Every structure is written in structure tokens, then in C-alpha cells.
Amino acid sequence: MGRIIIIGNWDIIKAYMPYININSVVCFADDSAELKRLYGKVIVRLERIKEFESDYVVIFERENIGFYYTQLKNLGISREKIINWVYYLFFLEQKTTKFSRDAYAIINQSIKQLMVHTLLDIDFGMARNALFIYSRNVQDNLRYIDNYGKKSFLYGVNNYKNIYETLDLTKRYDAVCCLDFYLNHSLTELYEMIEVIRGITRYIFISLPFKCFGIFDEWTEMDFSMYGKVAVFHMELSKLVVIDTYDCNEVNEEVKIFTVTHKEFVPPKNNIYIPIHAGKSSNNMSILRDDIGDSSIAELNPYINECTALYWIWKNTTDKYIGLNHYRRFFCIGKYWGESEQNLLDSKNIKIFLNKYDMIVAEACDFYPRTISEALKESVNPDAYQKAYTATKKIIIKKYPEYKEDYDRYFNGYVSNLCNMFITRREILNKYCEWLFSIILEVVEKLPLDSYDSYSKRIVGFIAERLLTLWIIHNDISVKELPILFIKK
Incomplete structure (x- = not known):
């Protein structure tokens, strides 16, 4: 996929180097690195990266991507050349469809702490990511999972109690889960989905990509606070946004x-x-x-x-x-x-x-x-x-x-x-x-x-x-x- 310069979190870089063709790496950039070379490639200060020809500068970072992006922009690196590591490895290289495959721990924690007993999955997101939540250790909390969406494959569907191709708006759930919705839907469709499901649930779980610069920008910049209070959890390849749609100011006489x-x-x-x-x-x-x-x-x-x-x-x-x-x-x-x-x-x-x-x-x-x-x-x-x-x-x-x-x-x-x-x-x-x-x-x-x-x-x-x-x-x-x-x- 062309020549790349790598910057960012060294723990992430080292964890994913086995998936990178070292011949495509031009150099590493880090202002604080003690080493001069890594994997046979030179490590330079950030200010020198314009001396090296590359197709992309790949940022290996989960939470502080904006910090590196600002530095690169200030150095005159064009927006089109700046991408994040998830986009580079899994969209350009592997075309994976399991960006929320490590969401189990967070969803499990949320089910327990938010006292979720009934859950609606959207488009088989849990089955697609092999997250068999109900078959593991939350049975004391979670009574059943339904799914809304057309059945496109068979693997894992037995974990659902009911599968609906038409959304039943008379049935209420404690939570609704939208994993990797952004891969096959537009942001407008997400807005429309939230407006519908907020009437049948209290909590909404949505996985979103990390900032990729040039792709999915509108998703990563979306402000969900208009729907209620929000918690954000960083996973390996994406992040999980949890929205509480409950209006605490509604009148309660009891x-x-x-x-x-x-x-x-x-x-x-x-x-x-x-x-x-x-x-x-x-x-x-x-x-x-x-x-x-x-x-x-x-x-x-x-x-x-x-x-x-x-x-x-x-x-x-x-x-x-x-x-x-x-x-x-x-x-x-x-x-x-x-x-x-x-x-x-x-x-x-x-x-x-x-x-x-x-x-x-x-x-x-x-x-x-x-x-x-x-x-x-x-x-x-x-x-x-x-x-x-x-x-x-x-x-x-x-x-x-x-x-x-x-x-x-x-x-x-x-x-x-x-x-x-x-x-x-x-x-x-x-x-x-x-x-x-x-x-x-x-x-x-x-x-x-x-x-x-x-x-x-x-x-x-x-x-x-x-x-x-x-x-x-x-x-x-x-x-x-x-x-x-x-x-x-």
C-alpha cells in the first residue's frame, strides 16, 4: 500500500509490527526516542519527516490522535497523507469486519453496572463480532437478547431469543446495541435509528471508529450529548459510546x-x-x-x-x-x-x-x-x-x-x-x-x-x-x- 512513516504510541507500534510489511516503512518519527534505529529503520525527530518521501504518515494512537495530527499539520503534512493505524491495517490491508471484537469486557461491565436485563442487537453486530454475551457470565443479569435486521449469515444466531426483520416499537428493552454500524450505514441512518430506538430503550451502545482523517470524520466528530449523558470506552480498534437517554428531570411523584x-x-x-x-x-x-x-x-x-x-x-x-x-x-x-x-x-x-x-x-x-x-x-x-x-x-x-x-x-x-x-x-x-x-x-x-x-x-x-x-x-x-x-x- 505504498511507503509509510510511523509515529505514535510505541506499545501499539510494537504490538502490530508483525502485521506490517517492514519494506513499506520509510522511517519512524519520535522526538523522545532513545534508540536511533528500530526494525532496521531510522528513528528521526518529527520536524525531519518532510525530508523523507512517503505516501502516508500513520499515527499509532487510540486516545491522543489529535495531538499528533496537529503537530503534523503544523509541519505542513497534507491532510490526505495523515491516517490512523486502524484504517491503514484493517481497511487498506485486511478489510476486516470485526472492529468491535474486543467489546465483550465493556459490554459485560455495562450490562452488570447498568442493570441491563433485556437487550436488542442491531444487524447481528454481536454475532458478527463473535460476542456471545448471553452464553457467558452475565446470565444473572441478562435475560435475553433479540436482534433486529435481515439475517445475512447463520453463525451465532442461536444466541438470540427473537429475530425481527421489522422493528417492534411496542416492545421495550433496557439497552440497544449497534456494533460497527458505520461499516454498512450512513450517519443519517444512525441519526434515524437513534430517534426510533430511544423510544424503546434507556441505554444505547454504539461502536465508532477512531479518527481516521478523511474517512469517517463525520462519525468521529458526532456529539451524542443531545441524546443524554454519554460514556466513552476505548477498545483496541474502535471505541464504544454508551448513551443514557433517560431524562432525570421528568416528573416523578413517587x-x-x-x-x-x-x-x-x-x-x-x-x-x-x-x-x-x-x-x-x-x-x-x-x-x-x-x-x-x-x-x-x-x-x-x-x-x-x-x-x-x-x-x-x-x-x-x-x-x-x-x-x-x-x-x-x-x-x-x-x-x-x-x-x-x-x-x-x-x-x-x-x-x-x-x-x-x-x-x-x-x-x-x-x-x-x-x-x-x-x-x-x-x-x-x-x-x-x-x-x-x-x-x-x-x-x-x-x-x-x-x-x-x-x-x-x-x-x-x-x-x-x-x-x-x-x-x-x-x-x-x-x-x-x-x-x-x-x-x-x-x-x-x-x-x-x-x-x-x-x-x-x-x-x-x-x-x-x-x-x-x-x-x-x-x-x-x-x-x-x-x-x-x-x-x-
């Missing part, structure tokens, strides 16, 4: 996650998150407050922390799904969408989890070698701790004697779900709050909390935070533990 604060903050854009100020307030913040109405214990906020907001929520709301978050701490689904608020739970995630579990809680903390009791004691005034701990235990044993054994075992153990954050169904919230406040309100009455420093006087709130795990253990509550996203604002 789910409310109350976000407790004591100062102004910028809440998440998702409208299920409702800011609530905890404690008696003299400011004019235009948000919900727990010191309004008849059912309020806001004056106890210096002693029981966000529990005053929880009490108000319990007494003054009726939503089916209720949650408690903090203004800087939110439940998230990992880091699938990057380090951002895009990973926060939305109403659909919550309903999926609470159809399987009783409660969503923070990932457990392990205090070993200290016990839960010892770790708490070290953080506050020892006298405040001892009196609060003793009073709490006495009240629990008096009112709920069946808890005694679990109480001792738990506080002498090492693992607890902290942060006083949870999401659950209304009926479970009612049971928990009835139990919790029957204990901590009496503890507050019995202790001289104002005699301690401003932090230690909050000891009842800290104990209440730990009582959540005790209640979960004793009542055999099934929980889904999720990581916490800490937002600095």
Missing part, C-alpha cells in the same frame, strides 16, 4: 430523596433530590425547613444532627419511596459515567433496587481492629460517650428487650453502615422511625448534653447513625450497599 443541609448549596439537577434545612433557622433560604409545622423537633438539631430532618420527613410526607442524603454526600452507582454527578441514583435505579431489596444504604465501614463502640468513644468526650451509650442501651432493653443480644454483638463488632443515609419504601421508613425516635428522644431528655463541647453534645446523633445498622440486623432487612459520591462545593 420518589423523593431529601438532601439535608445547614447552608446554601447547589442541589443536583435531578428533581427527585429535595433540599431540606435541618435545625431552627433564622435565615431566608428558599428551601424546605424542618422547623415548620406542628410535627417538628428542629430545636434538637444540636444534639441529634440530621435526625430532626428525618423526623420531619417521617411526619410530614407521604411519598412511596423516601430517602435521606446529605448536601455533600449522595448515593451513586459507581464511576461508570466518570467522576461526576451523572453517577447519582435516579428514580429508575431506585425502583429497580427496591424491587429486590428492602433498603439502600452506604457501603459498610470496617473499623477493625477497633470495635464500633471503641471507634465512637475515641471521637468524642469520654464522659459524653459513656453516658449516652449506657442510657441508649438501658432504654432499648427496657422497651425492646429482644434487642439486647444483637445490641451487644453489634457494638462489639467492627462493621457498620454509616452516614445516616438510606432510601427505602414508606412502610419500612415508618417502622424504622417509630423505633428510632422512641429511643433517642428519651435519651436526649436524660442527658446533660449542653455541658459538653459543641461536637460531643451531638453524641446522641452519632449513636442514632449507628442504630440504623442494628435495626437492619435485628429485623433481617435486605440491603443494597452503594458507594457514596462526595461533592465538594
